[in-house]
Amino acid sequence: MWQRHKDIWSKEKTCDRLPKFLIIGPQKTGTTALHSFLSLHPAISSSFPSPISYEEVQFFSGPNYQRGIDWYMDFFPIPSNVSTDFLFEKSANYFDSEVAPPRATALLPRAKIIAVLINPADRAYSWYQHQRAHQDVVALNYSFHEVVSARRSSPPALQALQRRILGPGAYASHLDRWLHHYQPSQLLIVDGVLLRSNPVQVMNGVQKFLGVTPHYNYTQALMFDETKGFWCQRLDGARSRCLGKSKGRKYPDMSAETRALLSEHYREQNLELLRLFNRLGQAPPPWLREELHGASWS
Numbered sequence: 001m002w003q004r005h006k007d008i009w010s011k012e013k014t015c016d017r018l019p020k021f022l023i024i025g026p027q028k029t030g031t032t033a034l035h036s037f038l039s040l041h042p043a044i045s046s047s048f049p050s051p052i053s054y055e056e057v058q059f060f061s062g063p064n065y066q067r068g069i070d071w072y073m074d075f076f077p078i079p080s081n082v083s084t085d086f087l088f089e090k091s092a093n094y095f096d097s098e099v100a101p102p103r104a105t106a107l108l109p110r111a112k113i114i115a116v117l118i119n120p121a122d123r124a125y126s127w128y129q130h131q132r133a134h135q136d137v138v139a140l141n142y143s144f145h146e147v148v149s150a151r152r153s154s155p156p157a158l159q160a161l162q163r164r165i166l167g168p169g170a171y172a173s174h175l176d177r178w179l180h181h182y183q184p185s186q187l188l189i190v191d192g193v194l195l196r197s198n199p200v201q202v203m204n205g206v207q208k209f210l211g212v213t214p215h216y217n218y219t220q221a222l223m224f225d226e227t228k229g230f231w232c233q234r235l236d237g238a239r240s241r242c243l244g245k246s247k248g249r250k251y252p253d254m255s256a257e258t259r260a261l262l263s264e265h266y267r268e269q270n271l272e273l274l275r276l277f278n279r280l281g282q283a284p285p286p287w288l289r290e291e292l293h294g295a296s297w298s
């Protein structure tokens with residue numbers, strides 16, 4: 001912990017209400033599904049939902065940081081057993097934040113960090129659809145292709161939206177920043193595509209990474225909901241509880257032309273990401289290998 005934190009830390013204060021792990025994002029990769037599946041685990045408890053920022057605490061990444069550690073700890077329940085209970089929070093904008101990694105490691109040096117990645121082109125498209133659903137005027141006025149192909153001569157608002165859409169997809173750069181502050185063994189990169197198609201397999205891997213006991217049987221806890229088209233929590237009988245309408249939206253496929261443009265845009269970053277998986281000794285997700293099919297990356 002930073003000396004500055006230690007100096008203002010009272011003797012009666014407890015660290016028990018601090019998270020053991022963080023889901024850092026990025027946005028639109030499946031972080032809410034991961035959050036909700038983890039919350040089913042008997043030994044894992046999430047932060048309380050924040051009423052001001054789509055339920056996320058967003059402490060390390062922005063102005064909430066100035067509210068202090070007590071404000072942050074109040075978001076967490078008092079664990080029933082400090083050594084076995086796992087508190088966590090997910091704030092999907094930690095991923096691409098410059099300030100979140102140094103701040104997080106200062107307070108939570110032993111925390112585990114989970115990032116969820118899908119193809120950055122799909123992430124960008126999902127985020128664009130999200131902005132449209134939230135009545136973002138620029139996203140409503142321009143097609144996805146127009147946004148991602150905007151140039152320096154384009155209206156500033158369009159360029160600003162383009163930066164917000166494309167920026168988080170520079171996965172390798174953002175992960176490098178986290179790895180500057182956390183050991184590789186503290187970081188788990190979840191394949192968001194696998195999380196969507198086979199959440200049981202992913203949740204088994206996540207439990208192993210966290211070292212949480214007892215092992216929770218997600219085969220029984222989850223079921224595929226044909227109407228929703230996604231995996232959901234299994235309730236009594238054949239009923240299920242799925243994520244809300246804003247998760248798993250229906251929208252047209254991305255055009256081949258836009259996908260090609262984004263493939264080119266993210267090529268260097270994706271190559272770096274492949275090297276990063278190599279360095280970490282982790283298998284890259286199939287979508288990354290397909291994206292870079294034929295590329296020389298060693």
Ligand SMILES: Nc1ncnc2c1ncn2[C@@H]1O[C@H](COP(=O)(O)OS(=O)(=O)O)[C@@H](OP(=O)(O)O)[C@H]1O
Pocket residue numbers: 026027028029030031032033092126127129195196230231232243246247248249
């Ligand atoms: N089980 C399940 N149920 C619903 N949705 C699922 C699930 N697994 C993965 N996904 C994908 O999650 C995408 C939303 O990602 P996030 O939760 O990270 O979005 S957010 O940043 O918190 O808004 C969401 O993106 P869209 O399909 O674009 O809506 C889903 O594709």
